[in-house]
Amino acid sequence: MISHHLSLPPQWFAQAFPFHIVFNRNREIMQVGEVLQRISPKPLLGSQLEQHFRISRPSIPVDFDIIQKRSRSIFLLESLEGKMQLKGQMMYVDDHDAIFFLCSLWVTNVSDLTPIGVKLKDFAIHDPIADFLFLLQVRDTALTDAQNLTTNLTQKQSQLQNVLALKEEIAQTARAQAQQLEQTLRELQATQVQLVQSEKMSSLGQLVAGVAHEINNPINFIHGNIIHATEYTQEILHLLELYQQHYPTPVTEIQAEIEAIDLDFVKDDLVKLLKSMRVGTDRIREIVKSLRSFSRLDEAEVKGVDIHEGIDSTLMILHNRLKAKPDHPGIQVVKEFGTLPLVECYPGQLNQVFMNLISNAIDALDEQDELIRPKITRAKPSQIRIQTRVVNSDWIAIHIADNGPGISKEVQSRLFDPFFTTKPVGKGTGLGLSISHQIVVERHGGTIRCDSSPGEGTEFIIEIPVQQRRQRAA
Amino acid sequence: MYGLVNKALKDMVCTRFGEESWQMVQQQAEIDIETFVNVESYPDDLTHRLVRAASQVLNLSSSEIMQAFGEYWVQYTASEGFAEIIDMCGDNLPEFLENLDNLHARVGVVFPKLQPPSFECTDVKEETLNLHYYSHRQGLTPMVFGLIQGLGKRFNTKVNVTQTKSREEGNDHDEFSVRYRQN
Numbered sequence: 045m046i047s048h049h050l051s052l053p054p055q056w057f058a059q060a061f062p063f064h065i066v067f068n069r070n071r072e073i074m075q076v077g078e079v080l081q082r083i084s085p086k087p088l089l090g091s092q093l094e095q096h097f098r099i100s101r102p103s104i105p106v107d108f109d110i111i112q113k114r115s116r117s118i119f120l121l122e123s124l125e126g127k128m129q130l131k132g133q134m135m136y137v138d139d140h141d142a143i144f145f146l147c148s149l150w151v152t153n154v155s156d157l158t159p160i161g162v163k164l165k166d167f168a169i170h171d172p173i174a175d176f177l178f179l180l181q182v183r184d185t186a187l188t189d190a191q192n193l194t195t196n197l198t199q200k201q202s203q204l205q206n207v208l209a210l211k212e213e214i215a216q217t218a219r220a221q222a223q224q225l226e227q228t229l230r231e232l233q234a235t236q237v238q239l240v241q242s243e244k245m246s247s248l249g250q251l252v253a254g255v256a257h258e259i260n261n262p263i264n265f266i267h268g269n270i271i272h273a274t275e276y277t278q279e280i281l282h283l284l285e286l287y288q289q290h291y292p293t294p295v296t297e298i299q300a301e302i303e304a305i306d307l308d309f310v311k312d313d314l315v316k317l318l319k320s321m322r323v324g325t326d327r328i329r330e331i332v333k334s335l336r337s338f339s340r341l342d343e344a345e346v347k348g349v350d351i352h353e354g355i356d357s358t359l360m361i362l363h364n365r366l367k368a369k370p371d372h373p374g375i376q377v378v379k380e381f382g383t384l385p386l387v388e389c390y391p392g393q394l395n396q397v398f399m400n401l402i403s404n405a406i407d408a409l410d411e412q413d414e415l416i417r418p419k420i421t422r423a424k425p426s427q428i429r430i431q432t433r434v435v436n437s438d439w440i441a442i443h444i445a446d447n448g449p450g451i452s453k454e455v456q457s458r459l460f461d462p463f464f465t466t467k468p469v470g471k472g473t474g475l476g477l478s479i480s481h482q483i484v485v486e487r488h489g490g491t492i493r494c495d496s497s498p499g500e501g502t503e504f505i506i507e508i509p510v511q512q513r514r515q516r517a518a
Numbered sequence: 519m520y521g522l523v524n525k526a527l528k529d530m531v532c533t534r535f536g537e538e539s540w541q542m543v544q545q546q547a548e549i550d551i552e553t554f555v556n557v558e559s560y561p562d563d564l565t566h567r568l569v570r571a572a573s574q575v576l577n578l579s580s581s582e583i584m585q586a587f588g589e590y591w592v593q594y595t596a597s598e599g600f601a602e603i604i605d606m607c608g609d610n611l612p613e614f615l616e617n618l619d620n621l622h623a624r625v626g627v628v629f630p631k632l633q634p635p636s637f638e639c640t641d642v643k644e645e646t647l648n649l650h651y652y653s654h655r656q657g658l659t660p661m662v663f664g665l666i667q668g669l670g671k672r673f674n675t676k677v678n679v680t681q682t683k684s685r686e687e688g689n690d691h692d693e694f695s696v697r698y699r700q701n
Binding site for chain 1: 553555556557598599600602603605606607608609613617620624625627628629
């Protein structure tokens with residue numbers, strides 16, 4: 045045990061405890077620290093402790109004996125004359141039968157010192173209350189600093205969010221504009237190609253019409269002359285027979301010539317030859333008629349036309365692709381034409397639609413034939429069925445169906461997109477159905493749709509109004 | 519040094535020379551810290567770089583910068599919430615200077631990384647005293663001149679300061695003779 049036999053001289057004790065109080069058993073204040081005495085509103089020496097203070101901690105009355113027993117307690121004494129508080133410990137000294145309250149001023153804010161009239165220098169150097177106050181001050185400034193930083197950060201965050209929102213808005217606008225540009229570009233490309241295609245078709249139509257016109261006249265007079273030539277030939281042959289009847293024994297030179305030219309064969313073959321020529325000119329005239337009907341160049345305006353005539357002329361032009369050949373089984377065309385009224389339309393353009401749809405059907409059927417033949421013989425031959433019908437008094441419908449391989453849903457969703465094609469490179473432009481869609485929907489106010497599933501064939505259904513509205517100009 | 523010092527330097531440059539000058543100082547010092555935190559500890563080198571950069575940008579010597587900074591420091595710390603602490607440390611210049619070491623000792627207790635300087639007053643008379651300045655940091659002596667000037671303004675006291683000892687001359691500390699007269 046350490047022996048404490050030294051003590052402070054009274055003046056140093058007073059300096060070490062500038063706020064201390066010493067009171068006796070009668071609670072009479074016998075000694076007071078210098079600073080406490082200075083800041084107290086009333087003189088403390090000689091007065092009762094309870095006249096100036098109450099004990100706020102511990103919860104005990106101002107009683108000497110009770111206080112004496114609480115030497116291990118923290119005491120908080122509250123001034124009755126102001127807001128001043130003293131914190132410390134009560135120490136009983138039996139030599140003096142008195143209690144020493146060794147304490148210091150207790151404040152939690154530096155600003156509390158000024159009203160009391162205390163400066164930092166009034167605290168004992170060893171007193172940690174000064175450091176505590178300094179720490180509190182630092183804490184307050186740090187909190188203010190943190191609040192300023194938080195405000196600053198919040199503002200910056202807000203600015204950042206605004207900038208990000210603006211950036212997103214700009215990005216969205218840019219994306220929308222890019223999409224719009226892309227769409228416009230696609231439309232422009234499609235329009236350009238369609239124009240080129242349209243111009244090509246127009247030029248082709250002019251060429252076809254021109255050729256048909258040029259062929260039409262000579263073939264007509266050949267055809268007409270063949271009729272007369274046949275009559276004249278029959279008359280000459282009849283005359284020849286009369287000669288042979290009346291002069292059965294011709295002179296030697298004639299007999300020799302008869303034998304040389306094989307007159308019997310010539311007579312027989314000449315008739316056949318003229319018949320054959322007649323069939324040929326009939327066929328040429330039919331083709332010319334179809335070509336003229338198909339091109340319909342003279343019909344730029346909307347006019348009432350026989351839809352069947354357009355379909356027939358298209359089939360005629362495609363005849364070579366439909367008929368059977370040694371390496372090709374041929375495609376059967378089934379026509380189920382209803383009784384249609386004359387339909388107001390641009391016939392040349394509608395014929396182009398028929399050409400596109402029937403050509404596609406032939407392509408599909410050819411592809412299918414190549415795939416399955418000659419491995420197996422198809423029970424059902426390739427077939428294109430063309431049906432026309434009246435939907436109601438204002439609308440007619442044309443169905444063009446094939447029993448080919450059919451089209452998947454995915455492909456169907458893009459069928460009418462410009463440049464979309466399933467054909468090999470170089471075989472398809474991807475514009476046929478796009479242009480057909482434009483002709484039917486935009487030029488004629490009609491509809492065109494595809495009904496197909498893989499393995500079940502494909503059917504295109506075109507519906508157009510019988511009469512065109514005047515504003516849908518060419 | 520704690521951020522409060524760098525913040526005060528920034529505030530001084532911005533107040534007296536404008537924000538653009540501070541931007542140039544930061545650029546020159548190659549320091550990209552927008553906000554200094556009061557109680558955050560920063561390397562001493564950062565402060566020295568800022569002072570050197572300010573010297574170049576503002577065309578002032580480092581000594582002039584530090585002296586101005588010392589004077590500014592008094593009003594800046596007061597404005598940053600330490601006015602009451604300063605007030606509690608004395609009613610007049612000599613009293614404050616005598617408490618200056620305790621003030622820094624308490625600062626050191628609260629900011630253990632700060633390693634604040636130490637001061638001692640000797641030969642305190644009615645109008646003169648000798649102020650002894652001990653610091654392990656170099657280059658801050660001119661700041662003490664400014665500091666005393668700033669305190670003189672705060673306590674409305676005319677001050678004349680002369681350096682009587684210098685570490686540059688081999689002494690272990692700097693010493694200033696301070697003459698003062700209350701206005």
